[in-house]
Amino acid sequence: MQQALIVEDVPETSEWLHLTLQKAFQQIHSFQADSCRQARQILQAHCISLALLDINLPDGSGIELVPCIRERCPDAYIVITTIFDDEEHILKALKAGAHGYLLKDLPERLFIQKLRGILNGDPPISPSISRRILQYFSAERSVPQTQANNMDIQADSRHEAISLSPREREVLTLVAKGLSRPEISSLLGLSTNTVARYIRDVYQKLNISSRAEAAVEACRMGLVSTELH
Structure with a gap:
């Protein structure tokens, strides 16, 4: 893990995700975007290895960024980080090509554990999402x-x-x-x-x-x- 992209429009949550990534991975650099537009600008200039995408953004859905990331950075892990746990959003994200789906209310310890699982080839998915x-x-x-x-x-x-x-x-x-x-x-x-x-x-x-x-x-x-x- 070298560079990550965090797409989250709530500043406090974006900073929490940034700090959580620092705890999960050593020496990872995070770009932070609060909209789809800003995320696309970052992707034009940088290739990332991990993306954490919120769904409900001011100018669209983070799911819309998945094809762009897969094209620009084909080896990147794409994880949806959201509060939405309904089937419609889950299936739409997975069909778009997301590799993981984590709920923001997951305990930080488990959130970090799920992210670290990426290094072992274990896609990060909240247990409740698997059941859904x-x-x-x-x-x-x-x-x-x-x-x-x-x-x-x-x-x-x-x-x-x-x-x-x-x-x-x-x-x-x-x-x-x-x-x-x-x-x-x-x-x-x-x-x-x-x-x-x-x-x-x-x-x-x-x-x-x-x-x-x-x-x-x-x-x-x-x-x-x-x-x-």
Whole structure:
């Protein structure tokens, strides 16, 4: 982590995020913007490795900045930092390409822990957000039977074409439950490098790139329930 972009229009919150980043990562420099316009100006002059984006900004939504950041800085981690925990904002952010979604009311210790997880390849997502995602896709199963049957056929066709080994399914389940790589390594008696390789292979097979998507796929495959805490 070298340079970060904080997009937040409330000065006190912006400063809190700045100080939190300092605690999470050593020697990180933060650019602070209070609007989409100012953020775009910063991105024209600098390439960042991490972005913390608020949603409700004076001239738009931080989600609108995600494609710009991905184009300008393709290796940057993009994390939405907001108070909005509804499905509409969550799914819109993830579909745009955000890698994480953290609520501002998360305890600072846990907020820092989630940010540091980036260094281990663990996308920062608030536990309640993971549950929201699972609940959303569980609710989709309540659609009219004809539509549900069509969806099931499409899902079955997709997963029939994807073959996960028992160990890969086990790793996917633990990732979906929110365990970090070191935790999975300890639980399964594997090295962290081996766990990382399993996660990489699973992500490639399922064509996903984030823990949130892994949780969705695990739910669809019946590996986890929506009652995770």
